[in-house]
Amino acid sequence: MSEVTVDAAPDALRVTIDGTTLEVAPGTTILEAAQAAGRWIPTVCFDDRQAPFGACRVCMVAVEGSPRPLPACTTPCGNGMKVETEEPTARRVARTVVELVLSELPEPPEPHTELARVAARLGVDGSRWSGAVHPHEDDFRHPYLALRHELCISCGRCVRACDEIQGAFALTATGRGFEANIVAGLDAGFEESTCVSCGACADTCPTDAISEIGLVAQLERS
Amino acid sequence: MSRNLVELIRRHHAVDAPTALDLLKEAMEDHGELTDADRRAAAEASGLPEAAVYGVSTFYDDLLAPRGERHVRVCTGTACFVAAGERPVEELSAGLRLAPGERSADGAVSLAETVCLGFCHSSPAVRVGEEVDAGAGAIERALAGESRPAAEPDWSSLLPEPVLTRPGAWAGLRRALDTLGREGLLAEVEAAEVRGRGGAGFPAGAKWAFAAKAKGDEKFVVANGDEGDPGSYIDKYLMERSPELLLEGMALAGYAVGAGHGFVLCRSEYPASKPALEAAAARAREAGLLGEGILGTDFAFDVTIIEGAGSYVVGEETALLACVQGLRGTVSARPPFPAERGVYGMPTVVNNVETLANIPFVAARGAEAYRALSPDSETAGSKLVCFNERFARPSVYEVPFGMTVRELCEDVAGGLRDGHQIKAVQIGGPLGGILPASLLDTVFDFDALAEVGCMVGHGSILAFDETADMRDVARHLLRFGADESCGKCFPCRIGMRRAYEEFATDAPVDRARFEALLETLELGSLCAHGSGIPAPMRSLLTHFPDELGLR
Numbered sequence: 001m002s003e004v005t006v007d008a009a010p011d012a013l014r015v016t017i018d019g020t021t022l023e024v025a026p027g028t029t030i031l032e033a034a035q036a037a038g039r040w041i042p043t044v045c046f047d048d049r050q051a052p053f054g055a056c057r058v059c060m061v062a063v064e065g066s067p068r069p070l071p072a073c074t075t076p077c078g079n080g081m082k083v084e085t086e087e088p089t090a091r092r093v094a095r096t097v098v099e100l101v102l103s104e105l106p107e108p109p110e111p112h113t114e115l116a117r118v119a120a121r122l123g124v125d126g127s128r129w130s131g132a133v134h135p136h137e138d139d140f141r142h143p144y145l146a147l148r149h150e151l152c153i154s155c156g157r158c159v160r161a162c163d164e165i166q167g168a169f170a171l172t173a174t175g176r177g178f179e180a181n182i183v184a185g186l187d188a189g190f191e192e193s194t195c196v197s198c199g200a201c202a203d204t205c206p207t208d209a210i211s212e213i214g215l216v217a218q219l220e221r222s
Numbered sequence: 223m224s225r226n227l228v229e230l231i232r233r234h235h236a237v238d239a240p241t242a243l244d245l246l247k248e249a250m251e252d253h254g255e256l257t258d259a260d261r262r263a264a265a266e267a268s269g270l271p272e273a274a275v276y277g278v279s280t281f282y283d284d285l286l287a288p289r290g291e292r293h294v295r296v297c298t299g300t301a302c303f304v305a306a307g308e309r310p311v312e313e314l315s316a317g318l319r320l321a322p323g324e325r326s327a328d329g330a331v332s333l334a335e336t337v338c339l340g341f342c343h344s345s346p347a348v349r350v351g352e353e354v355d356a357g358a359g360a361i362e363r364a365l366a367g368e369s370r371p372a373a374e375p376d377w378s379s380l381l382p383e384p385v386l387t388r389p390g391a392w393a394g395l396r397r398a399l400d401t402l403g404r405e406g407l408l409a410e411v412e413a414a415e416v417r418g419r420g421g422a423g424f425p426a427g428a429k430w431a432f433a434a435k436a437k438g439d440e441k442f443v444v445a446n447g448d449e450g451d452p453g454s455y456i457d458k459y460l461m462e463r464s465p466e467l468l469l470e471g472m473a474l475a476g477y478a479v480g481a482g483h484g485f486v487l488c489r490s491e492y493p494a495s496k497p498a499l500e501a502a503a504a505r506a507r508e509a510g511l512l513g514e515g516i517l518g519t520d521f522a523f524d525v526t527i528i529e530g531a532g533s534y535v536v537g538e539e540t541a542l543l544a545c546v547q548g549l550r551g552t553v554s555a556r557p558p559f560p561a562e563r564g565v566y567g568m569p570t571v572v573n574n575v576e577t578l579a580n581i582p583f584v585a586a587r588g589a590e591a592y593r594a595l596s597p598d599s600e601t602a603g604s605k606l607v608c609f610n611e612r613f614a615r616p617s618v619y620e621v622p623f624g625m626t627v628r629e630l631c632e633d634v635a636g637g638l639r640d641g642h643q644i645k646a647v648q649i650g651g652p653l654g655g656i657l658p659a660s661l662l663d664t665v666f667d668f669d670a671l672a673e674v675g676c677m678v679g680h681g682s683i684l685a686f687d688e689t690a691d692m693r694d695v696a697r698h699l700l701r702f703g704a705d706e707s708c709g710k711c712f713p714c715r716i717g718m719r720r721a722y723e724e725f726a727t728d729a730p731v732d733r734a735r736f737e738a739l740l741e742t743l744e745l746g747s748l749c750a751h752g753s754g755i756p757a758p759m760r761s762l763l764t765h766f767p768d769e770l771g772l773r
Binding site: 044045051052053054055056057058060068069071074076089092093096097100101103104128129131132153154156160163164167169170171172173174175176177178179180183184185186187188193194 | 224225226227258261262271272273274276277280281533550552554555556557704705706707708709710711712713715716717718719720723735738739741742744745746747748
């Protein structure tokens, strides 16, 4: 047991994360508190530059008194809350979700991607599920940005980057259910949309569904 | 929900701009399909970015299937499935030579699937244009171009004096404005312990208290009329037969929390609901019951009736708010709750249609009278239940809580028709547990049903008879679950598809793997769609394991 104090304020809340008690400001999420306490919680749809989204459900943690695991990214801390980040049920759900994500991709994610790194750290190296995968559909019309729909896991990070960071509103989620994906503009490619080529979408993408085409690749293609 | 998009919508609404969804629906009505020109025009007029409009146009069923001059929509809801299996889709496909989602080359006819038309009392149901035909011969008549509107059975009440199955009289609003006052009304609704009738059972008074305390330049009331649960046609009856009761309930909610405007979101699958509500609202304005200076006081409240566009998950409250604002009907994580941030980012009360229809009685007669409506139960108020076509007397009935499911099925609905036997009943919609015949003596109430893995839900009681194949039932429910997943959270978006795939072929189901999916859906999903579907699946695993083809 240890104690960490972060900016103790009169209205601060005391939360305990894996045995470490700390004080946080009201509105702090469990994920933020855990990071302050130096604990790792796996995430896929989270980017600290964006508002929490709560889609991937990989950041599930156990909270004392809650009958079910809670998502750390969208759950605010409450005073006296006790959180266990590696509680077996919460972790089992997180691992199963990552397995499901691997099962929707036509090929395993490249090792450098955030998805691959989260899967590896959770010890998920394959999937119990096969079945439908996203069909190959690659859009290389833009000179610097490649959009590979088959790698999209609908985490919404690119759409939010375009909305919240750049304000270009060039991207949207499309379809629904398993067929959900993303497009730029009216699905006529980045260049025909309001995209300003800032690259914020590629920077945040956890799977290379949107990636920057490097100079060498550009030369090779030309 | 994107705060930036909501702010854009709020600013455009302030200058009376229509929503993108309304404009896309109009384009579909006008020329039967959407073009990029339609999307650009909708973006321009609504103020929504083009990409966001594109996203909306790919989300809703009504915007996806191209329409011919004669647009045939075949109901694939659970009641129709129980009555006729895959036959309606197969026969219409064969007869029209169209797969669902296709239009004939000459544009004369088109076929689409729809869930559900709310004619569960007379399955199978087919909609041609704005008319719904149902019952024996409906498929054949649709093929012959001879569809005719189906009759809907009258509703009735088992209570000494009906509370819900009656026309609204506005006595509750009069008493609230004359005697109770805002605080008094809120106290009355909290004391009445009105539990939400849309599925979750959350106390309406608590929601109102949050919204009353929330700070905002404006506040709103939203009536959830998106009764998407296949097998349920209760809110349909309320909106079409007693629209005044709903409007009065909304005005009371507005008065209690300080809201000046309300929205009803009704389903496009119920073409008669919006006209009925609009006619009732016009009569109420005429009578000084809606609008400015209601009943000679300084209270002002008015309503807008909105029609959805085909999406089950829009019945979830955050998705409902997205749809009201013309966005994709996807679920948002809470907090923030609608009571803090709802329509246009303002505090909003969201209540189900039946919940709001309970409020006029509470306001007129008080919490004590309301709590006494179900003498044999701790639960306050009465409940509307409805039955599917398998029953001898299917319709909507107002009943007290505390009767057994057997009494409801046998005494109220007359048992099954033609000497059939109940094998099981699914209560409260596709996310409700399935009760086998051996447990029919369970009491119809929140706690008693929860003990056997079931729920009151929306109040539909849908019977499977002795001929039902429970593996087919599982496949039907999981296909519905996968088709209707909004695609936001990963457990539901992928897990529901994988669960359906377990049953999609005749191959044995891997029980351990299926149970892992159910756990992940139940504990991981963002909303009740994904977390609810495990309930009927667990019922089937418990009561009918031998029929599921498990290994």
